[in-house]
Amino acid sequence: MARIFAYIVHKGGIVDDSAAELANIAKRIDPTSSATAIVTGWGGDLDAACSSLLASYSEVWKVAAETLAYPNAELVRQALVSILPPRCILLVAHDHFGIDLSPGLSIKLNSAFVSDVLGIDGIDGNSLRLVRQEFGGQVSTHVRCDISSGAVINVRPGAFKSESSSLLSGVVIDKSAAVGTLTARRRYLETIVPEAGDVDITKHSVLVSVGRGLQEKDNVALAEKLAEALGAAVSCSRPVVDAKWMEKSRQVGSSGKTVKPKVYLACGISGAFQHLAGIKGNPLLIAINKNPKAPIFQVADIGIVDDVLEFLPELTNKVREMRGVAAK
Amino acid sequence: MEILVCVRRVPDMSENEIELNAAGDDVERDELVYSVNEADNYAVEEALQIRDRVGGSVTVVTIGGEDDEEVLRRELAMGVNHAVLISDEAFNGSDGRGIATILKDFVRKGRYDLILTGVQADDGAAQVGGMLAALLDYPFASLVNSITTDSGGKLKVSREIEGGNREINEIDLPCVLSIQTGINEPRYVGMRGIRQVASIPIPALGASELGVQTASVGEGAAKVRRVDYFIPPLTKGAEMLHGSREENAEKVLELVAARGGLK
Numbered sequence A: 001m002a003r004i005f006a007y008i009v010h011k012g013g014i015v016d017d018s019a020a021e022l023a024n025i026a027k028r029i030d031p032t033s034s035a036t037a038i039v040t041g042w043g044g045d046l047d048a049a050c051s052s053l054l055a056s057y058s059e060v061w062k063v064a065a066e067t068l069a070y071p072n073a074e075l076v077r078q079a080l081v082s083i084l085p086p087r088c089i090l091l092v093a094h095d096h097f098g099i100d101l102s103p104g105l106s107i108k109l110n111s112a113f114v115s116d117v118l119g120i121d122g123i124d125g126n127s128l129r130l131v132r133q134e135f136g137g138q139v140s141t142h143v144r145c146d147i148s149s150g151a152v153i154n155v156r157p158g159a160f161k162s163e164s165s166s167l168l169s170g171v172v173i174d175k176s177a178a179v180g181t182l183t184a185r186r187r188y189l190e191t192i193v194p195e196a197g198d199v200d201i202t203k204h205s206v207l208v209s210v211g212r213g214l215q216e217k218d219n220v221a222l223a224e225k226l227a228e229a230l231g232a233a234v235s236c237s238r239p240v241v242d243a244k245w246m247e248k249s250r251q252v253g254s255s256g257k258t259v260k261p262k263v264y265l266a267c268g269i270s271g272a273f274q275h276l277a278g279i280k281g282n283p284l285l286i287a288i289n290k291n292p293k294a295p296i297f298q299v300a301d302i303g304i305v306d307d308v309l310e311f312l313p314e315l316t317n318k319v320r321e322m323r324g325v326a327a328k
Numbered sequence B: 001m002e003i004l005v006c007v008r009r010v011p012d013m014s015e016n017e018i019e020l021n022a023a024g025d026d027v028e029r030d031e032l033v034y035s036v037n038e039a040d041n042y043a044v045e046e047a048l049q050i051r052d053r054v055g056g057s058v059t060v061v062t063i064g065g066e067d068d069e070e071v072l073r074r075e076l077a078m079g080v081n082h083a084v085l086i087s088d089e090a091f092n093g094s095d096g097r098g099i100a101t102i103l104k105d106f107v108r109k110g111r112y113d114l115i116l117t118g119v120q121a122d123d124g125a126a127q128v129g130g131m132l133a134a135l136l137d138y139p140f141a142s143l144v145n146s147i148t149t150d151s152g153g154k155l156k157v158s159r160e161i162e163g164g165n166r167e168i169n170e171i172d173l174p175c176v177l178s179i180q181t182g183i184n185e186p187r188y189v190g191m192r193g194i195r196q197v198a199s200i201p202i203p204a205l206g207a208s209e210l211g212v213q214t215a216s217v218g219e220g221a222a223k224v225r226r227v228d229y230f231i232p233p234l235t236k237g238a239e240m241l242h243g244s245r246e247e248n249a250e251k252v253l254e255l256v257a258a259r260g261g262l263k
Helices: A018-029 A043-053 A073-083 A096-109 A217-230 A238-242 A308-327 B038-054 B066-078 B096-109 B128-136 B191-196 B245-258
Strands: A004-007 A036-041 A059-064 A089-093 A112-117 A119-124 A127-134 A139-146 A151-155 A171-174 A186-192 A206-210 A233-236 A263-267 A284-289 A302-305 B002-006 B009-011 B034-036 B057-063 B082-086 B114-118 B140-151 B154-160 B166-172 B175-179 B224-230
Touching: A004 A018, A018 A036, A018 A089, A018 A119, A018 A151, A036 A043, A036 A073, A043 A059, A059 A073, A073 A096, A073 B140, A089 A096, A096 A112, A096 A151, A096 B096, A096 B128, A096 B140, A096 B154, A112 A127, A112 A139, A112 B096, A112 B224, A206 A217, A217 A233, A217 A308, A263 A308, A263 B245, A284 A308, A284 B245, A302 B245, A308 B245, B002 B038, B002 B128, B009 B066, B034 B038, B034 B066, B038 B057, B038 B066, B038 B114, B038 B140, B038 B175, B057 B066, B057 B096, B066 B082, B066 B191, B082 B096, B096 B128, B114 B128, B128 B140, B128 B175, B140 B166, B154 B175, B166 B175
Parallel strands: A004 A036, A004 A089, A036 A059, A059 A171, A089 A151, A112 A151, A206 A233, A206 A263, A263 A284, A284 A302, B002 B057, B002 B114, B057 B082, B114 B175, B140 B175
Antiparallel strands: A119 A127, A127 A139, A139 B224, A186 B166, B009 B034, B140 B154, B154 B166
16 A cells, blocks of 8 residues: 655644644545655744644654745645655645645656545555545546556545544654755745725624625625625625625635624525635524525525525515514 | 637536436536636636737637637637647547646647646646646746736746735746636627637647647546546535525524524
8 A cells, every 4th residue: 555645734833724634534545554744844833833743643754944934835846756755645735735736746746636635435456536526516526546656635625524633652754854955936925915805704793695696796785785784794705706796805715704603694605615614603504596506505504595686685675674663 | 928828618607507417427518508617718818918018929729629619719709819729539538637748748839938727627626737837847826816027037926825815926937827716807708709700710739730649648548537426415404495585584584683693
């Protein structure tokens, strides 16, 4: 069986949530051995990340280089190509860094690449069966991956719940010397944090969140009227920002804001995992969508198959009626 | 600047409900409405805007069959200078690496400073751009949501990272960038525009013209293969409300109030 590694992302010495998940996935691929974590970086942050990884991994490979203080995928790729043994399986979280790193890394390792994996469906010799999704999560698919020359597997964050681990003693091995001088033709300059918008959606207990089902910019007003009646704020999914109907500061999701409301009204939102990743705190999730097969109905508490352009004004009227009665 | 944009024709997600076919081995494709992949459309628009700022030309390429010509026609109507169809039975069943290999051979036939792809297509793999860059040994950046062309020999690009933050990088040319949706506002293409380019010949190139080693592409070379499509067993899912619109609205209001959601 091929040796399994997990590349772990960390920020300021805090390892990513995916660290424990990747250890868990490695166990599903090969229950008889445990994965080796690889972490790159520099200074105290790197040492802190290594220490905390010993909770989930019996072996941690560390690569220290000043040029790796910020995770530039081109430099990390060079480091990994220097230290990974042939024909190994490397697990990586499918986030903005994994998307940057893994496809090119698989070429340089001459190994297979499978992206955004949600499940492990067994292994048969050199054939690893994995579960993915296509068409925005509307259908799933089994994929067969030939691992005879190794594989890079990008795993969807949150797809594998981590189990509590009980490791007795782990070891950190310093692999820095095996990595030569790293040079990149892409250089990190800075990170820009967006300016706060007029409304802070992370502070609201009720969100009227709108998606592509709104059809056009003018219909944002339907959501605004409802939000005004409810004392709520309007948030949105990515296609609404792409179409310039609302500001980026209103976007919920992995590339937008993380929100923790009490109530989340998903209006015309299909329910892509990147969007759902931004909804925390287990709110009451009410989904209105005219497509009965929309993935959002799999995760919502309450579902209504209806056109949001019709339903939103109806709900707004009901709220106003109730307020009118209460005012008497 | 000589710019190449790699595009793909996919089912239009805003127009279709995806269902399995009777055999369960594919999605039902007969009724699907196809169009250019959404992220690729943004990539083409970005290429046109860069060309109009700094000069040069834009070439669009796709791998597929006759049906895929329609997206190339659409890009010509948008204003690209050249469109090329790569088509060969030997390419059928290629995995991401196979597609990237074919594109690599095409790129080597020309001279491009900048190669753009959409960040991902309908399979959500987000792989071809990064693989193509590695095969060409060009630098690569994914999830690009702005491109600045103010200095020679390099670009300043912004990547979309977590929390709405933007990671700014400088990247040497030639390079490959995968373009995120929302980077610009793609221009509208009407039927009239498409009719105006209807007679422009679109060259079709196969394995021999490109010098593609057919053993390294196609189904035989694929390390990754889709076995089937399936609908996962339903989770408990949402409690569906089946009342009239008015009844449903009343119920929602009740539930929101019960959660303390009315201020």
